[in-house]
Amino acid sequence: MRGRTRIVVAAVFLLVASSLWAKTGVALVHGKGGADLANASTALAYWTSPMIAAVTKNYAVPSLVCHYDGTQYMWVAGDQVASQIAAFVTAQGITDLVIDTHSFGGVVVRWIFSNPNRNSSYQKVVSVTRWVNTIAAPQKGSEAADLAGTLSGSWLTGWLVSLVGENTDSTKNCRTDDMAYYNQYWLYGTTGRPALPKTFYSISGWGLFNDWAHAEDYGLAALSAVAGLPGEDDGMVAEYSAEAVGTLWFRTEANHHHNRRNDFKPVGTYLSYDF
């Protein structure tokens, strides 16, 4: 009898101790892009080392940089991301996870949290997550993706289609028409739809030319000027879209390319305040 009591006491102690000693981790989920984003090294390059170091407090916080094929629909990407995160939290014993996303990565993660019963990986990710920070997520779509779709892909014939390279499922997923449909039928978190099971914090961008020596900024400024992005935007995603889901955490002047880095504004440092 005494031995049995000891076992019960030990079990209770372990239970209490495990809750007191929650192990925190962070997962970073990139946006859309090429198929090579399925490679870990390409995904690392997407975020850049300074950004990852900043978010993780110089790698003190266990981290996972998710890597998925950046050309796919959110549910294909979601399966890959959920599987990686579930494996990460299991292997590391993570019990308190923060997920940081950039651009389409925010839509991919919202897909996971809108479908928590899709499989055991999804359930694991949802249950272990403290909250999600989405940087410039096109939650209501991106007029820039509309423009890409209008100019490329379906409307061209022959050799032009392959040259433009923007006729991908992920670009289509990000169009405003498509996101209106997904928000109505498949995703949670927008006005009038069920709430997400965990809190989403949004970060929206409003700057364009962050760095005159940084040539990508010209491309973003061009997009912003012609794509018809309503209100303020970061060159790719308008703020109304980035803020359509969750609670606005902060706005940043960093544009769409710089807000996944820690250069023009210390966005990674801000994210590290979670730890």
Next chain:
Amino acid sequence: MTCPKTIMLGAALLVVLSAQGAAWGKNPVYQESQGFAPGTPYAAPQAPVNRSTLDAFLVRADEGAAALVLRGPAAAVAVWPVGVAVPEEGLRLLDPKGQPFRPDGRTEARFQTGFSSELPGLVDLPPTASLLKVMAVTPGRYTLDWSQGRSGAKAYMVAVQDGSPYEMDVQLSRMVYALGERPTLTAKMWDAAAGRALAGMDVTASIKIHGSPVTRVLLHDDGLSPDDLAGDGVYSASLPPAVAGPALTDVKVDGGGLADGLSLHRVGHAAYACASESAAIQEARLCQMRKAKGRVATLSVPVVVHARTAGRYRLQGLLTGRDNQGQEVEVAYASTTAHLSKGAAQMVLAYDGAEVARAGVEPPYTLRDVALLDEGAMTVADERRVLGTVDGFRLADLPAALPAGPAPAKRAVPAE
């Protein structure tokens, strides 16, 4: 589907137990119920309006130049070379007299150009765009000249904001159509500043249906169905019958003609889904109430569905009611997800009484926007705008409303 006052407790328990029993077996049934905050207005789903002030086109490089109409006073022109990884350095804008455009009369307007040495494919559009933003534009026909181009591009994508208030609003009648149904498309062309319709335009829709070449359809403003009123600037057409496919069907709309003596061109877009009909909603049965401690713990709406294709399906539906001001508001959402074999099956939307109570709205409730989603094919299999009424109890019969979840923590905002 009105609930009788007599509580069908036995039947409800059977439903719940069968669902739970399935959950313990190999075929889990997932059920979800969420209430809405008081005063959450209901908005019927509708296809988005694409408001376009954009002219965009693609032109072959061997043409050497392309005509642009700029109306001003501010305008922007962006150019992407196609098929090369470098920007086009040799772009020029010529004024209506064919001379290099000098907005201030002295300095030639220059395209700003950059290119990225970063990993290709990471960005959302080629970062090789060239941009020209100009102020104080005199309305006229300008020329984009790339005869001195050095990029080696085979074509250029050109996007123009001409600076005028001329807009085209494109909208489909719905987001999802039944198989074989003909979607109705409208495009309103108007001067947004003056509120004036642009009549006499040519408006064309291009539809890319899965696996087929592009189909073009003319839109009309003649007052004949599906167009409502002749000459109101709203152009309409019935599109080809919807075909089920793995993705939404894209529609591109080109509207153009003469406005103020200058050619006008606008591009817009829309997209719709086609119900796969892999399963169908057949009927909703009597709402069943399960009581606990004298309160209505659960409102269950059994829905009979018929699966033509076995697979995993989700049934979701919204309860709405009327608040004290008579406004339709959202009350609660429920969904159930299960693997269905071929044939008839029953899926149960189970609304938690304490969740339903949160909105603080007296019954009757309308069961709206019921959709059966095929999670394997990622399509809407079937949907009903209204499936019935839930009634037969009072708000006071429900348990105390569950408190809303904790408000998101207020976090320190970084100062930039």
